[in-house]
Amino acid sequence: MTRVTADVSFLRGYNQALVMAVGRTARTFERATVVEATGLTPQAVSKVIARLTADGLIRPAGVRRPGIGKPAVVYELVPDSRYAIGAHVARRTLRLVLVDLTGAVHHSAVSPLPRDFTPEQLLDALSAGIDTMTGTGDLRGRLTGLGIGMIGPLDHANGLVRDAHGLRHWHDVPLREIAEKHLGLPVHLDKDVTAGITAEAWRHGATFGDAALIMVESGIGGGFWLGGAAHRGAHTNAGEFGHTVVDLTGPRCVCGRHGCLEIVHHRAAEAGDVAHAARVLAVGVVNLLQTLDLAHVVLAGADLLRHPQIYLAAVTEAVGADARRADWLRTRVALSSLGADVIAAGAAMQVLDQHYGIPELGQSVIAGS
Amino acid sequence: MTRVTADVSFLRGYNQALVMAVGRTARTFERATVVEATGLTPQAVSKVIARLTADGLIRPAGVRRPGIGKPAVVYELVPDSRYAIGAHVARRTLRLVLVDLTGAVHHSAVSPLPRDFTPEQLLDALSAGIDTMTGTGDLRGRLTGLGIGMIGPLDHANGLVRDAHGLRHWHDVPLREIAEKHLGLPVHLDKDVTAGITAEAWRHGATFGDAALIMVESGIGGGFWLGGAAHRGAHTNAGEFGHTVVDLTGPRCVCGRHGCLEIVHHRAAEAGDVAHAARVLAVGVVNLLQTLDLAHVVLAGADLLRHPQIYLAAVTEAVGADARRADWLRTRVALSSLGADVIAAGAAMQVLDQHYGIPELGQSVIAGS
DNA sequence: AAAATTTAGCAACAGCGTTGCGTAATAGGG
């Protein structure tokens, strides 16, 4: 499905996206900044800036006097020129956020979902929530779409919920299609953890290396950012990190195997030993680092964020204490900068990214089933 | 270091590489094949084909008569138009292969390396081996370079061997630089497992999805192919898959942690229970699948290939038997199609890939240390 | 007031894929 052809119009979108990325990362920028960051000629940057200004995506924001010479024009993104709405669909709650072009979260609202809610009930809740958020003003015209982050398994490419874990009415639901019809908005569907790591990456900009988001919330999942893009795996099923075996002789997990990270962690947490649970999680995180060699690990999820410092300390220590880790092998561990909004915000940013992010080219796609 | 700019000349290289990829995958192809595969217009493909033919990289290979109408010209890659040499540097042996533009392995030779060999000794062995392989004919002029696959840790971007595991004389050796000077050839340095998975991906073409190469050979390592490219991690240290904990109460590993996959596997193998060892490895492989959701798992490595069918059966069963794996969640498990040559051949293909592969664009690079 | 310096942009250009249309080569039918 991804485009393969490279014609000149690709260059246009690509270089525009580079400038937008600079603007998002740096807040304000000028022609010389972009020249340095992209390697384009100043003249080319002028053309790109002219196009983006005409589209209302960026605007002049004063001048910088370099001492001697003609002052440089400083530009900034126009935050309210485009918006996207992000939804985090969990088992019992729906969280909606409004995110602008710069990645700033404007509104955040949580509403309960009926136990074992149906697709129709979700659509109604989405519809109502979106109306509330876009009610005042002509915001609707600048809305690029809705991003939905939700539990899997699902099929990202086709917008299909295969079999949402723990929800009875969600077998092979073409959620993207029916939501687009119901809401009259472009919809993007992805796993919750993948949306979450996208939020962190989008906010940190191009200097964000390979990273993972560890989410502890009715299960343990992982979202991955590898090689400058979200990693979803061959069937949008990457991130079932909680179901990796860490204890061959451990208790039997719901998944059928023994000693999964999730069940071992759960037992410890259930026993009230949060510190031990955190250390178990930390073992899993170090396993990830050994396998993937990540630059960032971001911690999130409701259960984890109830004891943020305990988890942060345990993971930081395990990552750092590993004797084999040399000084060049550094991994930054942090709590999610967006807190509980991270999934919903990331889902929204995925929508913005489709329009104003760096386009992909020639991603080889293997035909599913 | 990666290019960021997108100017028109990028399109040239990119679309040429697409055609080369089609040729490599399909052996023979014609204009219509490329049109379908790339989405370019027939006229554009004609131009690309003309350029590649002029460069001697492809050539006409007969015609196909479609029944009615003008016959279509069939093209093929010119295998002997370009070569690369690949080296697999292990603790006691050096394996060299000669690979042509199509990815075919022409010669393969193994020579012993002195115990605890020095960089100088390796360079001499490389030099001698390369001379033997390129001795006859004017092959040297069509040699694109040397690829080295070796144990880590190392720094791929800077061609630096940081601290090759088990080799005393290899601390911060700028191997790429000194090898280029010594041999007069462009040199590409990468971890052995990463080179190996590149070989599998390069041979399978664009339909090869996310994949891992599992290598069991004086340690257990993993090479990853994710999102159409090799995954090396933030510090070229991805793949230390053997040092992930699978048994929290297991024996202490050389890395300092307890119950690493490698030590647990090693104990079983040492006890002579190959089947058990294979099942342990299989647990690790399923852990990988849960985390990364791979389409292919390739098994390789000298220790594994001593009992190929036992390992293949154990991994295949574990992957398939997992009750939660639905029909849409398929992973192909296979032994390396190149056998013991896979690392060396992959290293060579990485060199060819730098010249004739699909160029990357705007890979964001985080500054090291 | 003149010179130096820095930034911005107009105009011509090269190179890419695209479009429009003519040409070559084959099979089948009258």
Added chain:
DNA sequence: CCCTATTACGCAACGCTGTTGCTAAATTTT
């Protein structure tokens, strides 16, 4: 034997991209 339909191929003009060469504008320094 000739005409037509069909399929493959390519020349020429074109639109759009970033690049290059050069001029203009705005500011500080001398």
